[in-house]
Amino acid sequence: MYTKEKKLLSVNKLAIDFETKKGTVRAVENVSFDLQKGEIIALVGESGSGKSVTAYSILNLLDANGSMPLGEIIYDGMPIHKATQAKLKEIRGREISMIFQNPMSTLNPIRKVGQHLRDMIRNHGYASWSNIEKEIDKLLKQVEIHDLDRVKNAYPFELSGGMCQRVMIALALACRSRLLIADEPTTGLDVTTQKSIMDLIKSLAKEEGLAVILITHDLGIAAEYCDKFVVMEKGKVVESNSRLDFFSKSKHPYTKKLLLATPSKEGKVEDLTLEKPSYLNISEPEISEKPLLVVEGLRKTFIKKTGSFLSFVKGKEKREEFIAVKESSFSIYSGECVGLVGGSGSGKSTTSRMLARLDDASAGKIIFDGVVISDISSNDFIKHPYRKDIQMVFQDPTGSLNPRHTVFDLIAEPLKRLGESFNKNYLGQKVESLMLQVGLPIEFMTRLPHQLSGGQKARVGIARAIALNPKFLILDEPTSALDVSVQATVLQLLEKLRRELGLSYLFVSHDLHVVKMLSQRILVMKEGVIVEQGETSKVMHSPEHSYTKQLMSSIPIIKEKLAIEAAL
Amino acid sequence: MLYDKIQLIIKRLMLAVPTLFGVLVISFCLTRALPGDPAVYFAGAMADEASIQQVREKLGLDRSLPYQFLAYCNNLLNGELGQSLTTGQSVTYEIKARLPASLELTLLGLFMGLLTAIPLGILAALKPNTWIDHLCRVLVTAGASTPIFFSGLFLMFVFYYLLGWSPSPIGRLDFIYLEPPHVTGFYTIDALIIGDYEVFKAAFAQLLLPASTLALCALAPIARMTRSSMITALESEYVKAAKANGISAKMRVYVYALQNASLPLLTVIGLVFGFLLGGNVLVEKVYSWPGIGSFAIDALVASDYAAIQGFVLIMAVLFVTLNLIIDILYTLFDPRMGRNE
Numbered sequence: 088m089y090t091k092e093k094k095l096l097s098v099n100k101l102a103i104d105f106e107t108k109k110g111t112v113r114a115v116e117n118v119s120f121d122l123q124k125g126e127i128i129a130l131v132g133e134s135g136s137g138k139s140v141t142a143y144s145i146l147n148l149l150d151a152n153g154s155m156p157l158g159e160i161i162y163d164g165m166p167i168h169k170a171t172q173a174k175l176k177e178i179r180g181r182e183i184s185m186i187f188q189n190p191m192s193t194l195n196p197i198r199k200v201g202q203h204l205r206d207m208i209r210n211h212g213y214a215s216w217s218n219i220e221k222e223i224d225k226l227l228k229q230v231e232i233h234d235l236d237r238v239k240n241a242y243p244f245e246l247s248g249g250m251c252q253r254v255m256i257a258l259a260l261a262c263r264s265r266l267l268i269a270d271e272p273t274t275g276l277d278v279t280t281q282k283s284i285m286d287l288i289k290s291l292a293k294e295e296g297l298a299v300i301l302i303t304h305d306l307g308i309a310a311e312y313c314d315k316f317v318v319m320e321k322g323k324v325v326e327s328n329s330r331l332d333f334f335s336k337s338k339h340p341y342t343k344k345l346l347l348a349t350p351s352k353e354g355k356v357e358d359l360t361l362e363k364p365s366y367l368n369i370s371e372p373e374i375s376e377k378p379l380l381v382v383e384g385l386r387k388t389f390i391k392k393t394g395s396f397l398s399f400v401k402g403k404e405k406r407e408e409f410i411a412v413k414e415s416s417f418s419i420y421s422g423e424c425v426g427l428v429g430g431s432g433s434g435k436s437t438t439s440r441m442l443a444r445l446d447d448a449s450a451g452k453i454i455f456d457g458v459v460i461s462d463i464s465s466n467d468f469i470k471h472p473y474r475k476d477i478q479m480v481f482q483d484p485t486g487s488l489n490p491r492h493t494v495f496d497l498i499a500e501p502l503k504r505l506g507e508s509f510n511k512n513y514l515g516q517k518v519e520s521l522m523l524q525v526g527l528p529i530e531f532m533t534r535l536p537h538q539l540s541g542g543q544k545a546r547v548g549i550a551r552a553i554a555l556n557p558k559f560l561i562l563d564e565p566t567s568a569l570d571v572s573v574q575a576t577v578l579q580l581l582e583k584l585r586r587e588l589g590l591s592y593l594f595v596s597h598d599l600h601v602v603k604m605l606s607q608r609i610l611v612m613k614e615g616v617i618v619e620q621g622e623t624s625k626v627m628h629s630p631e632h633s634y635t636k637q638l639m640s641s642i643p644i645i646k647e648k649l650a651i652e653a654a655l
Numbered sequence: 656m657l658y659d660k661i662q663l664i665i666k667r668l669m670l671a672v673p674t675l676f677g678v679l680v681i682s683f684c685l686t687r688a689l690p691g692d693p694a695v696y697f698a699g700a701m702a703d704e705a706s707i708q709q710v711r712e713k714l715g716l717d718r719s720l721p722y723q724f725l726a727y728c729n730n731l732l733n734g735e736l737g738q739s740l741t742t743g744q745s746v747t748y749e750i751k752a753r754l755p756a757s758l759e760l761t762l763l764g765l766f767m768g769l770l771t772a773i774p775l776g777i778l779a780a781l782k783p784n785t786w787i788d789h790l791c792r793v794l795v796t797a798g799a800s801t802p803i804f805f806s807g808l809f810l811m812f813v814f815y816y817l818l819g820w821s822p823s824p825i826g827r828l829d830f831i832y833l834e835p836p837h838v839t840g841f842y843t844i845d846a847l848i849i850g851d852y853e854v855f856k857a858a859f860a861q862l863l864l865p866a867s868t869l870a871l872c873a874l875a876p877i878a879r880m881t882r883s884s885m886i887t888a889l890e891s892e893y894v895k896a897a898k899a900n901g902i903s904a905k906m907r908v909y910v911y912a913l914q915n916a917s918l919p920l921l922t923v924i925g926l927v928f929g930f931l932l933g934g935n936v937l938v939e940k941v942y943s944w945p946g947i948g949s950f951a952i953d954a955l956v957a958s959d960y961a962a963i964q965g966f967v968l969i970m971a972v973l974f975v976t977l978n979l980i981i982d983i984l985y986t987l988f989d990p991r992m993g994r995n996e
Contacts, residue, residue: 184901193892195914258900268899
């Protein structure tokens, strides 16, 4: 329906070079796409695919060492790839604007929201002194912010991430830009917030005719909101299709791989890759009759001191209790994986830290293998024989590895600390077998973390956790920092290990669709309370609590996926 | 919001009290631990055992330490810092006369340091690896590695001895001028108050060399901090976002980046000012400046208890006040302060 209209933006055979110490590196090559008014185009790709660089080049925001030697970018008939600084200043924010990942840090931390908007409008001379406040109110209403006075006088740190992103969108629209470049606008936001932000962007496109370039790694979001798809891999466009053709006619193996790896409502973990994983012939571990871990009335509160200065002097400050986890009870049997799902601030991380005995509970009992372990303080638990039975895989694969230790040191560390033998040969053999188990090549043994990819780091983290033959693993968002195709293989690895070693998992994640692939049972947490628990299939198909339903409907999925799977 | 901040400021003020008391105790104990007997010194070269004992009793030095301490505190409450043994004047009088001289010098030194270091740091951050960045680096290294007494003498040699641009470096004012009437104690300001530009010029000329010496050593840490915190701020997401939204370069640099960079800078300025107060002692010696630093050195050599205690105390009060001011400014500048307390 838009084809008759003039193109708003067209990128033709663009190439981007970066000057480095080792010579010129071509980051992006031969990228072409068109965009019309009211259209949303997705630039999809995994990390390092060149999608962000492409988008930055449109506003000429490349770093000083970047250049565009080939191709052209035409915006509304103007070749903007060779625009002067003065011309660019006119275009940036007035014709084309941008929103970024991590909205909290893209707003000046010590400037009020109202000042940001005033800066923007005044800088472009868009309103006079008399009507500027009215203009700001209108903008905030447009992005569905209603408590105008509070938000205008708030500093960015006083607002939630979703609110900050709305403010960023208001800034982008302040001077009636016609093209919005959104660089992973919802990564790091809660699923429910993500949905509301994306719905807002979509309505702006459809109702106001805003053209949008959405840069994302998540095919689910792209499928739900975009009209056109450009898939990039290693700086090249591998697939460029309209919505209709994308799901039925995509041919490139990389596109197929991405489509498969994106979690869906029905999909199983073995369907995430084209090749069926080998663990399928290992039978499910037997689930014990007696629970391995029982949690009774677990509670965690944090105390915040408030009150006037006088009460501070008298030592009679009000002690405000913040309840992070409220009387939670559940049990986990050996050989089973239990999923713990919830939005940010739901208390799922606090729960997992208490179970891992890194934090002490305020009340309640944790019984592991028939022994009450919640009485032992988290400082003393390191000496307890159960320490090696309860291990954790952390969320940030980079942050949880010491950057100066080699892979060998990293995997051998728990063995040296808590293992029985310190014999060098034994350590070498054990580390080797662990590396094989998690699918790391042996020659990586001497590498440092920065020489590994995200997926490899995640594997090192898993190898460390299983080094001491634990009975129970806590997986705290183990794949949320990874690309989807890497996530697929890591999830399969976790499933393989559970079957091989008969491990029990508590799989903590914000993404219901990821959790459900591994879990036999699911716990849904909201504001510190477990609002729903039950068999995975039951929770997924007939959720009882409204929050579970809301979580499920917020996660974008590729509706066309079933058809694709059938076609493959 | 404002109420929160006032509360925070009051809390900070209260916390300064125990610090000051601690300083009081430590300075008292340290001076007592110094070798040398002030009674012997005070009684003079010709004194015999009996007259020394007499002096000791008169000064209260024969009593127990806790008693001496309580007596000292009592005197302090009455504004008495005791009698200086070397000059014969009361310590309060000496400090009143000399502190403005030191403060005038330090403040001007700091001001000159800031005036060169901050623009230099900003320019170096805007144009890394250009000549201005290299100049900044050279000045920082030179400022940090040259001891004060050396740079002081060097400046004096060049500008007084070789070029003859500067008046003779003795004291605050050439003897041909009359001291302006005491209002603030700062000669330059007092001279301006009565409108005597001749005296102002003369006093300022005397100040210039010693203040430059201090400025040179203040320059290094401030320029370095400005440069690094400006680079951090300029590379931040919010400056990038502002650029993408077409906010002008001027605004990005001087409002967005500089506002944020000024926070760590404030801490460093506080530290540097404290350092300059200490560094004063050397500059005052080199330029025969009648400030509190040279007074303290003379007192130290003579084991002049009261004078040393008075000096240490006044320095401590200055330090604590300074830190308080920095803390309060920080609270006012950074909206995030006082939120998570």
